[in-house]
Amino acid sequence: MRKVPLAESLRIIGRGSSNWLANRPIVVSFEVTDACTCYCKHCDHGGPRDEARNLRPADYRRYVEELRPCVVQISGGEPLMREDVVEIVRSVKNGSTLPYTILVSNWSHMTEEKYLALRDAGIDQFSVSLDFPDERHDDFRVYPGLYRQLEDLIPRLAKLGHDDIVLNSCITSENLGEIETIADKAREWGVNLCYSAYSARRTGCRDYFPGSPAQLAELNARLDRVEARRDSTNWLVNAPSTIQATRRYFATGGTPGCKAGLRFLVVTADGALQPCSMQFKRYSLAERDRMIREFTAVNRCDECYVSIRSYLDKSFPQLLWENVSGFLSVTTSK
Ligand SMILES: C[S@@+](CC[C@H](N)C(=O)[O-])C[C@H]1O[C@@H](n2cnc3c(N)ncnc32)[C@H](O)[C@@H]1O
Numbered sequence: 001m002r003k004v005p006l007a008e009s010l011r012i013i014g015r016g017s018s019n020w021l022a023n024r025p026i027v028v029s030f031e032v033t034d035a036c037t038c039y040c041k042h043c044d045h046g047g048p049r050d051e052a053r054n055l056r057p058a059d060y061r062r063y064v065e066e067l068r069p070c071v072v073q074i075s076g077g078e079p080l081m082r083e084d085v086v087e088i089v090r091s092v093k094n095g096s097t098l099p100y101t102i103l104v105s106n107w108s109h110m111t112e113e114k115y116l117a118l119r120d121a122g123i124d125q126f127s128v129s130l131d132f133p134d135e136r137h138d139d140f141r142v143y144p145g146l147y148r149q150l151e152d153l154i155p156r157l158a159k160l161g162h163d164d165i166v167l168n169s170c171i172t173s174e175n176l177g178e179i180e181t182i183a184d185k186a187r188e189w190g191v192n193l194c195y196s197a198y199s200a201r202r203t204g205c206r207d208y209f210p211g212s213p214a215q216l217a218e219l220n221a222r223l224d225r226v227e228a229r230r231d232s233t234n235w236l237v238n239a240p241s242t243i244q245a246t247r248r249y250f251a252t253g254g255t256p257g258c259k260a261g262l263r264f265l266v267v268t269a270d271g272a273l274q275p276c277s278m279q280f281k282r283y284s285l286a287e288r289d290r291m292i293r294e295f296t297a298v299n300r301c302d303e304c305y306v307s308i309r310s311y312l313d314k315s316f317p318q319l320l321w322e323n324v325s326g327f328l329s330v331t332t333s334k
């Protein structure tokens, strides 16, 4: 994974430290639309939605100035459905290196031209969902031709050499057997890989949760073999402690200690603050403290271990160390 230059890493760490002390979020996820091009089996989005009340690109500046996040995710629904997504990114970045900005997308609407325009606007990392290393991806996402589009575009864009593409693979009982072949695919395409974990909270469906003894044994054996392939290029983006915590999450059926609303939060397409994408209590931008008091302080939900949580459940020293040594990967090279 592309290493963040030293000066930029220090700026991120500086802002992270002050946010931690001031109880401001480290990561903000902007769900820029609720609509989606897919109908994935594991997700509650899918298909068209009413877009009339979506925030406009210029509105995002106000949220970034007030919340001052270190990291922003531009997500959805499917963010590339917004024709003004490049302007949204410009509004978030405002010509600065901060916040470090990740586009979380299924890439059904990605083109080389859009990739370059989004990079130019300030996207630092492209997170592309991949559930299977072949056409089964289309079946799971209910989008014929999606895998072909990825297979054509990803290796081609990787060859441009920006090293900013990360496959994002949500582990479910359906793709448990593909943990290693998805890693092979990331290597073959010349991109990075980040695993995340299925939560039944989105749809209520427990069938995709790999929790039986046989499934857990398979999960652990396959993750062991992928872990053995970790190297200094940071192509396996999850920290070792995050992989460990993911194993525990599946083994115990949950992960307590969630800091949703405090260390991270979601801004919905129409501009409300929500603790996370699976908790639908809505607050205005001015009511962040109320969200922490009413939600975070008493929250006992342990039902997911998605990436946004996995980075932020840690103690501040551990987070700082892992950011320095892994996720942001300080280097003095450009
Ligand atoms: C909600 S989607 C939004 C962005 C975009 N549409 C995409 O699929 O990448 C973000 C990520 O959430 C993951 N996801 C969807 N349903 C999930 C679930 N029930 N548990 C965990 N992750 C889930 C998807 O696989 C995807 O990688």
Ligand code: SF4
Pocket: 036, 037, 038, 039, 040, 043, 044, 045, 046, 076, 077, 078, 106, 141
């Ligand atoms: S996971 Fe992403 S692509 Fe699939 S339905 Fe949900 S929002 Fe859409």
Ligand code: SF4
Pocket: 201, 258, 259, 260, 275, 276, 277, 278, 279, 299, 301, 302, 303, 304, 305, 306, 309
């Ligand atoms: S564990 Fe936290 S982030 Fe996950 S669904 Fe529950 S409240 Fe949301």
